Amino acid sequence: MNRYEGLNQAIVDQFAPRPGRQALLPELSEKAQVALMCRMLFREGWSEHIAGHITWRLPNGNILTNPWELSWDELTAKDIMTLDEKGKVIDGEWNITPAIGLHIQLHALRPEINVVIHNHAHWSGIWANLQKVPPIYDQAGAYCGEKLPIYNEYTGTFEDEHSTLSAAEALGESKWALLANHGSLVVGENLRQAHLRVITLEWRSKRAWEAEVAGGAQPLPPEEVEKLSRIDDNGFPFCWExxxxxxxxxxxxxxNDD
Structure with missing residues (x-):
């Protein structure tokens, strides 16, 4: 990943370290970046045993994904699988989840979406089971905007082609969704943007649950959420790194790739 890949250049110009400063990360292969993403999101609570899948479509059309057999906190760069645009394995020593069809459908329906992430997340999963949208109570929960659809036509897991297409179409132009009685789904143009959306969704869901348990609170007004959400298009400076x-x-x- 380039030093500031995916960041708005105006933010870089205003806040970036002066030329000559140490790089924020070492040079990383594409597979290493996916492995890092899995580890990072596992720590955020996207950690239900071996459930969950991340796909990243590369400029050449190939798709990187995590293997089925390994949990997100144990895999390494050498474990990342390479698929073609139809989901056929072209490189890797493991298997892929039967639910990969949801990702393939989303990549096909929305050319601007290069990253798709799904898991049975901890905090947002609570709200998915309640089939309720968590209110926004603080700045960190507002970074990616207020609209959060719930896909509530539960048909089981996502191995069936018809159910995956239905879910992909239901997402529409949204950046994320709660899957009723199932889990959470986030999409993005790049890893940095998708990461910010995942951590924002989990923080928002956690704070909302804590506020509910404490007896309730006053959510942020929609106009304030709109101001704060503008950061989503640019990425949060240096957070991914x-x-x-x-x-x-x-x-x-x-x-390590080998």
């Missing part, structure tokens, strides 16, 4: 460095400190070998 900071969370990636945390995982590299814990396991420097996770990015």
């Amino acid at each position: 900071a969370m990636a460095r945390r995982e590299l400190r814990a396991d420097p070998n996770l990015v």
